[in-house]
Amino acid sequence: MENNLPFSDIKYYPVADNIRLRPATLNDVEIALPWYQDMEVLKYTAAIERDTPYDRETVRSMYQYLLKIGECYIIEIEKDSTWLPIGDVTLSEETIPIVIGRKEFWGRGIAKNVLLYLIQRAKDIGYTRIKAQEIYDFNTRSLSLFRSLGFKELQKTEHGIEMELRLDE
């Protein structure tokens, strides 16, 4: 589903003063491609046994999938009075994949703010839980991120753990 909304019709969701989300479309494949061609980013996502960057078709298929399973957003931050797309996140009950595709923005609390916002959104739309699918053992940044938000280990997986946040307790 191509979405060619006029510029003025794009909806933005403010997460913090300098962070916002906008619904992703397949037009974002071009924007996201460099993130998924950076092996340092890719090694932490669903590509443990993959040693080549994603190509355009793979990113496109991934976005088609993410747009189907939940609410897929592009994360933007304000820098020098311009909004920059720096990553993506998808809210669904079965998984909440998040990628800050530009490494220079890691460790600044951006993912934490985005996930806090989406946890509230999940509550508002009646989710009873959110699962985080396999987080690799070596992804200490992601493990501490999800733990600090209250996610608990659900089960061990081949290369890490699956986590869950209960929203009905």
Ligand SMILES: CC(C)(COP(=O)(O)OP(=O)(O)OC[C@H]1O[C@@H](n2cnc3c(N)ncnc32)[C@H](O)[C@@H]1OP(=O)(O)O)[C@@H](O)C(=O)NCCC(=O)NCCS
């Ligand atoms: C994992 C990722 C989304 C985290 O995003 P981020 O914006 O860098 O994370 P934040 O700055 O919001 O940090 C959130 C938490 O991560 C932890 N963290 C941050 N920097 C860290 C570091 N260098 N080492 C270990 N933990 C770290 C902290 O616990 C922090 O929580 P706190 O505020 O309670 O201290 C980002 O690094 C990324 O996109 N990595 C590649 C893709 C990926 O791993 N995605 C997740 C797959 S499961």
